Amino acid sequence: MNKDIARVMITEEELETLISRLAKEIDRDYADSGRRVLLLGILKGSVVFMGELMKKITIPVEIDFMKVSSYGSSTKSSGNINILLDLVRKDIDECDIIIVEDIIDSGRTLMYLVEYLLHKGANSVRTCTLLDKVSRREVDFQPDYVGKVIEDEFVVGYGLDYDEKYRTLPYIGVLSPEVYGSTGN
Numbered sequence: 001m002n003k004d005i006a007r008v009m010i011t012e013e014e015l016e017t018l019i020s021r022l023a024k025e026i027d028r029d030y031a032d033s034g035r036r037v038l039l040l041g042i043l044k045g046s047v048v049f050m051g052e053l054m055k056k057i058t059i060p061v062e063i064d065f066m067k068v069s070s071y072g073s074s075t076k077s078s079g080n081i082n083i084l085l086d087l088v089r090k091d092i093d094e095c096d097i098i099i100v101e102d103i104i105d106s107g108r109t110l111m112y113l114v115e116y117l118l119h120k121g122a123n124s125v126r127t128c129t130l131l132d133k134v135s136r137r138e139v140d141f142q143p144d145y146v147g148k149v150i151e152d153e154f155v156v157g158y159g160l161d162y163d164e165k166y167r168t169l170p171y172i173g174v175l176s177p178e179v180y181g182s183t184g185n
């Protein structure tokens, strides 16, 4: 195991199981959409989850990506959302969008993005997150599809990073506090 990981929180096998469940839920709910179903991954954290999820969904879906940043320290988000890569398509009114996110913390990123995409004219917008730190919520936001609710610990791997590191780990691990404790974050 990586020396900076205190413990494995979610194994590869468990991730596989919970992503299969999410794909089934999406298959069920969007089978009769009649519109363009768009999986919208939020870069970069969602890439691994998105890749697994899209392989398991059996109904026809399109994929796209947005990139956002929220200013703050490396282990806390601030809620000031900046769009670094926008969704550009003329037929957004024909789209049922499912935002695919790695983890929800304060809830501000997804709350903002749902509003933003509805304002842009999307027919519908729902949210799918691999992980949810429910206890950290600062705004009244409830995702539609949740892989797993987790405790308030900083996790990395499976796309999630600390300072751009650990994204390639195949499991979700708890980062040793010593790794970020000394930086003051």
Ligand code: IMP
Pocket: 045, 070, 077, 078, 079, 101, 102, 103, 104, 105, 106, 107, 108, 109, 110, 153, 154, 155, 156, 160, 161, 162
């Ligand atoms: P929110 O806007 O506060 O919900 O922030 C969500 C974003 O914060 C996620 O997309 C991640 O980029 C980041 N984040 C929150 N908690 C963690 C964590 O435990 N590990 C890695 N990134 C996290």
Ligand code: MG
Pocket: 042, 043, 044, 045, 046, 102, 103
């Ligand atoms: Mg993120």
